[in-house]
Amino acid sequence: MPESPEVEALAEFVAANVVGRTVASVAVAFPKALKAGDPSALIGCRVAAVSRHGKLLDLALIGPDDRDAHLVVHWGHDGWLLWHDVVPLDAKRAGQATLMARVRLHDGSGFDLTDAGQWKALSMFVVSTPAAVPAIAKLGPDPTDPDFTVDDLARVVSGRRKQLKALLQDQNALAGIGNAYSDEILHAARLSPVVHASALSPDDIGRLFAATRGILSQSMDDRRGLAPDDLKDDKRANMRVHRRPGADCPVCGGTIAEIVFSGAAAQYCPTCQTDGVPLT
CATH class of the missing domain: 1.10.8.50 (Helicase, Ruva Protein; domain 3)
Structure with a gap:
């Protein structure tokens, strides 16, 4: 499973490529991956920030009506992200891994959420606040926090x-x-x-x-x-x-x-x- 150094680098990469862009579509290819919320609520939202909570990735979005939304990803054991400068039209493949979901932005770029494991454990949460995700609500202190002593x-x-x-x-x-x-x-x-x-x-x-x-x-x-x-x-x-x-x-x-x-x-x-x- 990716751990905090990899998820931190991933968050920085995703932020550099998606902040300020608007979500055009969200296709959930593996329905059991969606644990909370309605992905269609993200369509038309602008990505405001990308951050990490422990080993989870958090995309913070702002809707046209100024409402807050978050797409939180728990990677499970073998989950990951596949970036596309131009999202392919075929929504059935994600390299050698199983495609769990595909997010397309208005400029044509976007990313796939994938899982290469036998038991698909990648989870997605569409929530109004990250604290609504049980795994985040229960997190202990992050030892990389400068205030951690x-x-x-x-x-x-x-x-x-x-x-x-x-x-x-x-x-x-x-x-x-x-x-x-x-x-x-x-x-x-x-x-x-x-x-x-x-x-x-x-x-x-x-x-x-x-x-x-x-x-x-x-x-x-x-x-x-x-x-x-x-x-x-x-x-x-x-x-x-x-x-x-x-x-x-x-x-x-x-x-x-x-x-x-x-x-x-x-x-x-x-x-x-x-x-x-x-x-x-």
Whole structure:
């Protein structure tokens, strides 16, 4: 699933191409993707801004009657956006992925919302305010927010008997981190993915804060300016431990290991993160 650095870069790309333009049509090709609202309400609306809430994309629009509208997209596991300088007439295809919806602007440009996964999980919400989307209403603090402090992180982890990797991915606890960046953050912080958050010392929390801010900020800088087609590949190419079991650790030269737990996998360095002890 795209995480905050990729969605931030995507929001910036979309904003540069759609702000000030008017929606001509919205075609929902996969009806189950629409979770709330009527897409026809967006027709004739002008795009005012594009922003990110955690891992969700938000297009803010203003109607001819000055009413506010928002198209919010939750990507699921394999959702993405395909940009068109000129939207094709054929509304049945979106590259190798399944076309979920197509938005056409008055100048002929536009974009497809796609899902390449077996289980189609991309979701669309047409609402008057982003807070009407349950996933946004329940979001925890965003660690990339300049006002987010180490004390805020301490409050998130305090008393939580939850494995640290799972907590980092919990959008109700922290917004924007998923499977890939949780591995990268824990490696940089030298923390085990399975340690309970409640067991962290103040020094551990300090390292976790620095790693979280550092990894996400650097990744946002790395992704900035890339087109949607390039974002995922660039993310994968810059992973240090995620999806690299068997490779050499770039810090200590040890071997990256993998553990599967709670239906998910984590990649980590035993030498850097678990005192040389492989997790089982």
